[in-house]
Amino acid sequence: MLRPTVRLASALGLALILSACGSEDEPDVSYAADVQPILAAHCTSCHGAELQNSAPSHLHTYEDASAKANAILNRAVDGTPSPMPPSGLALSADEIETLEAWVAQGTPE
Numbered sequence: 001m002l003r004p005t006v007r008l009a010s011a012l013g014l015a016l017i018l019s020a021c022g023s024e025d026e027p028d029v030s031y032a033a034d035v036q037p038i039l040a041a042h043c044t045s046c047h048g049a050e051l052q053n054s055a056p057s058h059l060h061t062y063e064d065a066s067a068k069a070n071a072i073l074n075r076a077v078d079g080t081p082s083p084m085p086p087s088g089l090a091l092s093a094d095e096i097e098t099l100e101a102w103v104a105q106g107t108p109e
């Protein structure tokens with residue numbers, strides 16, 4: 001059993017380490033600057049203002065994309081339940097990191 005002071009010290013240390021990691025691994029991202037260009041490059045040819053190729057939903061506005069944020073990650077990063085784009089996962093490691101950071105930060109506009 002750790003003494004309370006030791007426990008407090010390790011809790012503070014852990015919090016510091018976690019916050020340091022967070023700021024290093026996750027640069028601030030926004031929909032307008034970072035996410036919209038990724039969706040425009042890979043997704044909105046089907047999921048745009050005019051839905052194409054039987055795509056069921058729009059992903060070309062902030063409202064649409066943020067409402068679907070988790071589904072976008074599942075599809076485009078994990079390929080679950082099926083990959084997006086349908087021809088096969090196409091995002092680069094950088095693009096994946098950006099999408100993950102955007103969702104982790106609460107989908108900032």
Ligand code: HEC
Binds near residue numbers: 057075
């Ligand atoms: C070639 C056209 C095409 C492209 C490009 C495309 N999709 Fe899709 N998408 C579809 C079709 C068709 C469906 C419906 C079939 C299905 O669910 O697999 C779909 C379904 C989805 C769904 C599930 C339905 C929903 O609204 O929740 C999501 C999420 C999605 N796509 C995200 C994306 C993302 C993110 C990209 C870009 C990385 C992308 N799609 C690129 C055609 C496309």
